[in-house]
């Protein structure tokens with residue numbers, strides 16, 4: 001009997017989505033009030049607070065970039081906002097709505113202008129740095145206007161003398177300009193699918209360095225209230241895998257309804273529960289501090305097998321389906337696992353072949369109704385969540401989708417040996433395994 005998953009009932013998902021979104025709104029409302037109460041009752045902080053102007057940092061990422069690199073860019077922007085807040089105004093990070101992602105190809109479902117709250121817990125994000133959804137920004141700002149857009153780019157001349165140095169300068173735009181002026185003189189652009197949004201000014205900036213090199217520019221050169229950094233991926237991490245990186249990463253808690261669906265699936269099809277598997281997750285990320293090696297994980301092999309554009313270029317670090325299945329079978333045997341859960345973006349044809357090679361694999365396959373509610377992003381998160389709870393995980397070489405699973409497992413306290421594994425290409429000679437990045441608390 002094949003361990004094929006049946007559909008998660010849509011009514012259940014609808015219930016959870018409804019319940020949790022109203023719950024989140026409630027919690028948020030409360031915390032906003034609590035903040036007001038806090039400042040009102042501490043008159044000494046009121047002066048400081050009112051001396052700081054409220055300013056908004058918006059950002060966007062190069063259109064072809066996928067969901068999981070975008071999550072990485074969020075970490076860089078959160079870091080910049082922390083720097084800005086340390087010495088200056090009261091900056092708030094505006095969350096760029098999700099949508100029009102290349103990999104979100106499910107037909108006939110609406111996948112633009114998706115707020116972050118559908119995928120992540122906003123209260124968790126807010127415990128790290130002040131963030132608001134884009135629609136909240138429109139409301140607070142009195143309309144869909146962004147004062148200043150800075151399109152980030154590299155230097156036309158590259159590194160001069162092959163020497164790396166941090167620098168930032170206003171420069172002519174190098175690439176095709178993605179904004180156009182309307183009759184009123186405003187700039188129109190993609191703006192996450194919000195057609196009414198327009199910018200008062202757009203200029204190009206060559207930037208080479210860490211995210212916080214933008215801080216002096218935003219503090220000294222620009223006085224506008226709302227500033228958007230387009231092509232924000234141009235900036236590097238301030239301190240990759242340092243404390244600040246991990247604080248932000250840990251705050252990126254998946255939305256509760258997605259975690260619940262993943263947990264129900266684990267219980268039903270993979271004999272996996274948090275108590276037995278020692279994967280207790282604290283609702284409050286600031287209190288989660290699992291010891292390395294404390295998590296056991298469910299009795300299954302978690303697999304992330306990236307295909308599509310990863311196989312089109314015939315990369316030598318990505319295996320054939322046959323090669324991957326052979327590796328899975330050997331891991332199941334070696335670690336005495338009961339089942340194998342496979343997350344993949346393989347196309348129909350490859351899926352058919354995979355089912356033939358590995359008839360007993362378990363997959364999360366939402367019905368059309370579920371997909372409408374969860375969207376491709378929600379399904380990807382559930383796949384990641386289930387992989388993150390496996391006793392042993394193996395992913396795909398240099399896939400940010402796999403990297404985010406590594407981090408999730410690190411947060412839960414898995415033994416690194418069970419996490420930092422990847423498939424090797426069939427003929428790959430030196431198959432270097434992923435790096436272990438330890439959490440800095």
Ligand SMILES: Nc1nc2c(ncn2[C@@H]2O[C@H](COP(=O)(O)OP(=O)(O)O)[C@@H](O)[C@H]2O)c(=O)[nH]1
Pocket residue numbers: 065066067068069103104304305306342343344345376377379380381383398399400401402
């Ligand atoms: N549901 C699901 N989607 C996947 C999986 N692998 C890739 N995808 C989709 O393809 C995209 C891959 O892009 P990205 O997130 O940038 O990761 P990367 O390209 O592997 O580094 C994901 O965001 C998903 O939309 C998978 O195992 N499950």
Ligand SMILES: *[C@@H]1O[C@H](CO)[C@@H](O)[C@H](O)[C@H]1NC(C)=O
Pocket residue numbers: 168169170205217220221
């Ligand atoms: C910011 O202002 C300083 C001082 O006026 C100037 O030298 C610098 O070029 C400006 N930087 C940018 C990116 O506009």
Ligand SMILES: *[C@@H]1O[C@H](CO)[C@@H](O)[C@H](O)[C@H]1NC(C)=O
Pocket residue numbers: 201202203221222
């Ligand atoms: C647009 O922004 C640039 C950079 O801040 C500035 O130099 C320029 O004067 C602005 N243009 C207008 C019309 O405000």
Ligand SMILES: *[C@@H]1O[C@H](CO)[C@@H](O)[C@H](O)[C@H]1NC(C)=O
Pocket residue numbers: 271276299
């Ligand atoms: C589930 O796991 C438990 C303990 O790990 C085991 O005793 C039990 O037999 C398993 N159940 C099934 C249905 O495999």
Ligand SMILES: [Mg+2]
Pocket residue numbers: 065066067069400
């Ligand atoms: Mg990608």
